Amino acid sequence: MNSSLLLGLHAHTWIHAGSGEKDGVVDLPIQREAHTGWPVIFGSSLKGAMRSQISRTKGAQAELSLVTLFGPDSLHAGATSDKIHAGALLVSDARLLWLPVRSLTSHTRYVTCPALLCRLLADLKRAGQPQSLAVPKVGELEALIAGDQTGRIYLEEYAFTASAESTLTPWGALLARFCDLNAEQILNQLTLIHDDQFAHLCQAAIPVHPHIAIDYETKSVRDGALWYEEALPPDTLFYSLLLLTDARDGSGLGAAALKNQATQTLLGNAPYLQVGGNESTGMGWLQLTQFEHREA
Template identity: 35%
Template sequence: MFEKAVILGLYSVTPVHAGSGAELSVIDLPIQRERHTGYPIIWGQSLKGVLRRAYEKLNDSQNKRNTEIIFGPPTDRAHEHSGAISVGDAKVLLFPVRSLKGVFAYVTCPLVLERFKRDLELAGFSPSINVPTVSEDEAIVAKNSSLLVEDKVILEDVVLKGNQQEDILKVIGAISNVSPIQIDEGRVAIVHDDIFRNLVTMTTEVVARVKIDAKTGTVQEGALWYEEYLPSDTLLYSVIAIGKPKKEINGLSTAEDIVEALNIFHGRFLQVGGNETVGKGFVKLKVIRDEKS
């Protein structure tokens, strides 16, 4: 039984490849996506593994059993007891898209915001978010938006009518509360659900990779593949549900103790996904445990 929850905000500082494995498609190594929406995610099991490894490194001077109390024992001893936390999938909240004006936009949509509102409620928050209705040919932006070209917002090759609304500032405020990086309200645009789906499907980064033959110094035959990345400046969030530990170790006896232990991640940088040795996967974290965080 889970007693508490925290929100974990993740802001991509570099492109992130949380891979789903090889597929028979143009992209050999695609990123993880929801099956029914196509939205990018980072699976909870992937995120939990990264957090576990990072916690072990940050607490190398403490009893290693703290890690087992929070995250559960290693696989070979998983039958002994469960961990005290349940790590949810990291869902996309803001997706960066090229803009004719203002360089790039943070794009979101009503469906993403509705989910965000529900997840905040699940975590015990009382969000005051009024999710707007958006037509297919418009983008809701702030009064001081840096994206406007006269009265238009041009994202990639999509031209939308700029609808300036004051209420968007409340939405941006709720988003900023979970973001480890200050969000420029002038860059935020709320678009129609279908437009958002197309953008997160068609405008991720796709990179060609090759393997060099050490003997010849040229590309090894057959060693060309394509990888997909979540772009830098993507904002995601995850709900981490917390229960009472199954065992009491080093003062970790209540759900509140686990919340305090997880706060070690606040403001930290982690590497998520593959290609760590080529500088990919850096994200900054923020832990939000109550409305005043």
């Protein structure tokens, strides 16, 4: 029988999980869902980062976890080896919960939309952790907030009419279980906008950073060494569903035991994961938080 583990991934630094394909003037765009345009970290990138982190951990237990959870390195095991088997860990895409967007009228806003919240509820139900929360409806040029602010809210250069919405309060408590922020901190900045407006911000509000390479001899920019790179800002919040099956390596370990092993190995004393490019310049660090089930 499978066992599931739901993780929140809260960005503490800039994140560049690249798509590997140029998009217009952006040489190195981030990964996006093809059908929605929302930022995402694909399961293959996330699983690779997890494997890399565990592989750097010393000790026999870490080595056993590596092979059991991820399978052996087939390049070294040999294509015909009977030791090749699939790992017991299944990793979903890291799906977006909110996108930090700068505001001209207040501090950074944690912006989300009804479609994201509906998908979260569906994923929680699929993980066996259903929540009975209502998803608020929002007008096309409206921004729902938990506070009593009225008037206009500016997200980037786009103006929205602010409306207080009391049904956001339980959402603050739920989202707090995916990160290291408390419900009050989240509700101070949480902003719900229309799906169409959110889709536009997912294209227009993602920061693009220019990069250059210096010629060491002349100390000037190398010819043609200018490129533009997208990166998600700190405080972006994702979640990912991990599924554990019974071990396939002949060890006899069940899914429940492997869930405990994965939890200890990934969360342990340092629940951080480096994902994507530019690790040497401090990018890509996510804090992992295990979602604990309780009825909302």
